[in-house]
Amino acid sequence: MLNPTMSPIEKVWHYVLRITSGLTLLFLIMPVLVIIPLSFNEGSFLVYPLTGFSFRWYQDLFSAPEWIRSLQNSMIVAPAATVLAMVLGTLASIGLTRGEFRGKGIIMFLLISPMVVPVVIVGVASYLFFAPLGMDNSYTTLILEHAALGVPFVIITVTATLQGYNHNLTRAAANLGASPITTFFRITLPLIAPGVISGALFAFATSFDEVVVTLFLAGRNRPPCRARCSAAFAKTSAPPLRQRPPC
Template sequence: MLNPYTSPIERIWYYALRILCTLVLLFLVLPVLVIVPLSFNSGSFLVYPLQGFSLQWYQDFFNSAEWMRALKNSMIVAPAATLLAMGFGTLAAIGLTRGNFPGKALVMALVISPMVVPVVIVGVASYLFFAPLGLGNSYTSLILVHAVLGVPFVIITVSATLQGFNHNLVRAAASLGASPLTAFRRVTLPLIAPGVISGALFAFATSFDEVVVTLFLAGPEQATLPRQMFSGIRENLSPTIAAAATLLIGFSVVLLLVLEWLRGRSEKLRTAQ
């Protein structure tokens, strides 16, 4: 709120920034909101105005063998990749946070590089690596590469949680006779769990939405939901794609709500320490 002593210039900047933030928010949200009503359109084309309300395209989605296979593949690949990313990312974050060794900054840059390297380069490199091994069209290659893409998110969230971690708690557990594994399982892990779960959710969302790498590594039998949507756009632009997109939007909103809840829980745990 503006106080009575605010100058005219400050008032102009205040309202200008609010208008700019509103425009940016609309720019980000409107494309998402546009697709949702189209998924309930009774017409056969993705155009406005809507011809009527119908759940036909959701029915087509759940009755289609191709869409259900794609959804099943996504529910196989994403959880498996998330578990791998969560395990390796948590261990890497603990090692990088606790240890001081030559080249630490370089190692950190390497492990988070999948976030900044263009995904198409990752896809090409992964194909060239796995194809000679006979894993070009397999769940194995798809899960491994999706896990690599998710590891940086786990490292970042767990590292942020460890910044406020009280290591005296681990020393106290060791002084009471706890082994390193027991101290990690009973002391460290419960306190960093919000960061681990947050990173896992980011990794899951990354894997679930990934399409570029999947185009290089997945055959027709391994096609995930985003790839099926991409194929549908190229071959037959049906409102069923809008229904699938709306389901993904709803899923993403749920993830964001869970992440916000975990963030609040992490803040409470950090304050309690």
């Protein structure tokens, strides 16, 4: 609802901002909206117009044992990595924003470095670290690595939310006798919940969509759904090898 004290120019900019935001969101989700009807295509190629309506691809997905295993692996790794990234990222954000100390910038850089370091380097380094320990093909390793990749997103979103947080509320709760844990769960967490939820969504999407690091660590027995999709796509889209003509 518009503020009755707004000038005509402010009202125009109000509607322009919302229309622009809506068009931007539509532009961002348009590729997804275009792909969804193709999943019901009867043909074997992702092309328009559709050759027919069919559930054959969903039937193949839920009837193939390898795809079921991959989906189960993803649903084990992604939620666990999301929860771990959400907890670690939230605690790190609170610790970094509550005070000034020497080396704060370096710590912040190290925490968000998985976001900027190429995933190939992360995958190779992770394999070289976990392989000698015999942990290169386990759920624990995948969860830890995917959590490390998701922590930067949680830190950024929660830190942005904490910029507008009123620390006087925390001091008031302490003066009234509330413990730090009670203050966190009853005051701090509800106020920063939008940033925590946003970071968790980004962390889940990062974990569910990760391929390169997963290929280094998952092995052939525990490929998540995204890695299985990449392997299947590469197998079906690879051109046939040309045979050399006989001499």
